[in-house]
Amino acid sequence: EIVLTQSPGTLSLSPGERATLSCRASQSVSSSYLAWYQQKPGQAPRLLIYGASSRATGIPDRFSGSGSGTDFTLTISRLEPEDFAVYYCQQYGSSRFGQGTRLEIK
Amino acid sequence: QVTLRESGPALVKPTQTLTLTCTFSGFSLSTSGMCVSWIRQPPGKALEWLARIDWDDDKYYSTSLKTRLTISKDTSKNQVVLTMTNMDPVDTATYYCARCYDSSGYYYGYWGQGTLVTVSS
Numbered sequence: 001e002i003v004l005t006q007s008p009g010t011l012s013l014s015p016g017e018r019a020t021l022s023c024r025a026s027q028s029v030s031s032s033y034l035a036w037y038q039q040k041p042g043q044a045p046r047l048l049i050y051g052a053s054s055r056a057t058g059i060p061d062r063f064s065g066s067g068s069g070t071d072f073t074l075t076i077s078r079l080e081p082e083d084f085a086v087y088y089c090q091q092y093g094s095s096r097f098g099q100g101t102r103l104e105i106k
Numbered sequence: 107q108v109t110l111r112e113s114g115p116a117l118v119k120p121t122q123t124l125t126l127t128c129t130f131s132g133f134s135l136s137t138s139g140m141c142v143s144w145i146r147q148p149p150g151k152a153l154e155w156l157a158r159i160d161w162d163d164d165k166y167y168s169t170s171l172k173t174r175l176t177i178s179k180d181t182s183k184n185q186v187v188l189t190m191t192n193m194d195p196v197d198t199a200t201y202y203c204a205r206c207y208d209s210s211g212y213y214y215g216y217w218g219q220g221t222l223v224t225v226s227s
Contacts, residue, residue, distance in 0.1 A: 001169060035213035037153075044202055044217035045153065056207065056215055088153055092212040095143070095155035095166075 002026055002091050004098035012106040019076040021101045023089035028069045033093040036065055036074045039100075040085045049074065050092075081105075108132035110142075110203050110218035117224050118193050124223060128186040128203030135161055135181055139209020142186045144177065146199040147220075154199075158212065159186055195225045 003026040013019055023034065032052035037045035047056045049065035052072055062077040076083055084105050089098040114126035128142060135142060143158040157177040158166045167175050176189045186203060200220040207215030 033211060035211075037214075039153075044204075044220055045214070046217075047207055047213060047215045050207060050211065050213045090153075090155075090213060095158065095168075095212060097145075097153040097155065099152045 002029070002094045002096055004089055004091055004096055006087075006089060006098035006101045008101060009099075010102045010104060012104050013079055014106045015079050015081055017079050019074075019079055019083070019103060021074040021076075021087055021103070023067075023072045023074070023098050025070045025072070025091060029072075029091050030093055032068055033091055034065070034067070034072045035090045035092055036063075037088045037090065038083075038085045039088065045088060048087075076103075079103075108205060108216045110205060110216060112201060112203050112218045112221040114201070114221055114223065116222060117226065119227050120194055120225060122193050124188075124190045124193050124197070126188045126190075126201055126203075126221065126223075128188075128218060130184050130186070130203075130205065133205065135159075135179055135184070135186070137161055139206070141206040141212060142179070143204050143206075143212070143214065144186075144188045144201060145204055145214070146197075146201045148196075148199040151199075156190075156201075157188060193225045197223070198225045199223060 007022045034052045036049040039045040053065045110130045140161040144156040159177045202220045204214035205216040
């Protein structure tokens with residue numbers, strides 16, 4: 001089974017900075033079947049990115065996804081206060097999720 | 107407008123069987139390409155996919171839990187039901203149902219608010 005490893009575990013940044021979150025798969029992900037979700041405390045996850053780089057409806061363009069094969073990245077170009085949350089990647093061929101990256105205010 | 111809502115017991119005893127119902131609106135699970143999954147999240151931990159049922163009644167289960175899970179749908183009632191047998195305290199989690207975003211893949215654009223299930227004697 002594919003294992004997704006997200007790094008870093010916690011990322012401390014300030015509003016306005018750029019965030020780069022990594023998701024590495026233990027084997028190649030076919031057809032870029034990779035999604036990213038944002039989850040805030042007490043809320044259900046929200047789909048941000050699918051197909052490795054396609055933004056879901058209503059997602060601001062400061063969120064972007066890239067990568068292929070085994071290495072994928074979620075980039076938030078300029079952090080807004082509402083972006084501080086936990087982020088999960090998902091390989092939807094196997095439906096596995098990564099362990100999450102917590103993005104916290106520095 | 108797509109909505110999903112989970113319902114079921116908040117507390118179950120070890121060894122009991124858990125039955126959760128996802129009641130949805132705004133779409134039909136008989137539409138080609140639709141799917142609904144159950145996903146859980148222990149307190150403070152990561153998301154874990156459990157099971158999925160597709161529009162054509164195909165069913166898929168987590169490898170590690172498949173012997174304990176059954177997923178089914180009642181299209182006329184707009185419901186998806188998950189049963190999990192032999193509950194254990196490690197199964198304490200918030201259980202979510204979620205709908206595939208579109209027919210292109212098994213990623214989830216619509217989620218219920220989740221229901222917390224505690225397993226304790």
